[in-house]
Amino acid sequence: MEAHKRPTALAHLLLGQVIRPGDLVIDATAGNGHDTLFLATAVGEGGRVLAFDVQAAAIDATRGRLEAAGLAGRVTLIEGSHAGIADHAAAGTVAAVMFNLGYLPGHDHGRITEAGETIAALDASARVLRRGGLLSVVCYPGHLGGGHEAESVGEWFFKRAAEGWTVTRHGAIGCRRPPPFLLLGAAA
Numbered sequence: 001m002e003a004h005k006r007p008t009a010l011a012h013l014l015l016g017q018v019i020r021p022g023d024l025v026i027d028a029t030a031g032n033g034h035d036t037l038f039l040a041t042a043v044g045e046g047g048r049v050l051a052f053d054v055q056a057a058a059i060d061a062t063r064g065r066l067e068a069a070g071l072a073g074r075v076t077l078i079e080g081s082h083a084g085i086a087d088h089a090a091a092g093t094v095a096a097v098m099f100n101l102g103y104l105p106g107h108d109h110g111r112i113t114e115a116g117e118t119i120a121a122l123d124a125s126a127r128v129l130r131r132g133g134l135l136s137v138v139c140y141p142g143h144l145g146g147g148h149e150a151e152s153v154g155e156w157f158f159k160r161a162a163e164g165w166t167v168t169r170h171g172a173i174g175c176r177r178p179p180p181f182l183l184l185g186a187a188a
């Protein structure tokens with residue numbers, strides 16, 4: 001799918017311009033492993049990906065996708081909350097952190113990301129990102145509970161912009177339902 005039609009594809013395009021071989025990067029919401037696979041490819045042989053998810057089904061799906069691509073060796077899968085990101089990476093060492101909020105497609109729609117934990121994880125991400133490192137968050141305001149979370153995430157990025165981060169937002173306009181959008185921040 002073309003990047004201008006899907007925020008998730010746009011995130012790949014933009015992060016792909018910044019991630020370098022050998023980098024340490026984080027997938028905060030591994031899900032079915034599409035983003036983790038993108039990151040594992042982008043960091044090359046000497047790079048490292050940390051991928052978090054609270055659901056065992058997501059960790060299994062991500063492992064399967066990585067193994068099929070022969071890239072499982074570059075990724076540490078962590079079955080646990082992304083609120084613990086700073087326990088796994090040192091401050092200022094990470095080139096990019098990706099979030100794709102909401103539920104695991106094809107699985108338990110009841111286990112969605114939640115505003116409070118997402119904000120805690122964004123705070124942790126800001127600590128581990130290096131200067132110029134990218135933080136991408138795809139929000140789904142049209143999903144149940146997603147509106148409040150998207151608003152909280154938007155406010156969080158506004159505060160970072162006031163602190164000197166470069167922050168952009170991309171999403172469709174003129175839709176009947178609130179469309180998903182990408183928030184992207186470059187750490188100051």
Ligand SMILES: C[S@@+](CC[C@H](N)C(=O)[O-])C[C@H]1O[C@@H](n2cnc3c(N)ncnc32)[C@H](O)[C@@H]1O
Nearest residue numbers: 029030031032033034035053054081082100104
């Ligand atoms: C939209 S899916 C992610 C899709 C994924 N990035 C992909 O490429 O397939 C959102 C995921 O966030 C996970 N999640 C929910 N709360 C979480 C938390 N506190 N920490 C880590 N993952 C969480 C869900 O289990 C779900 O798998």
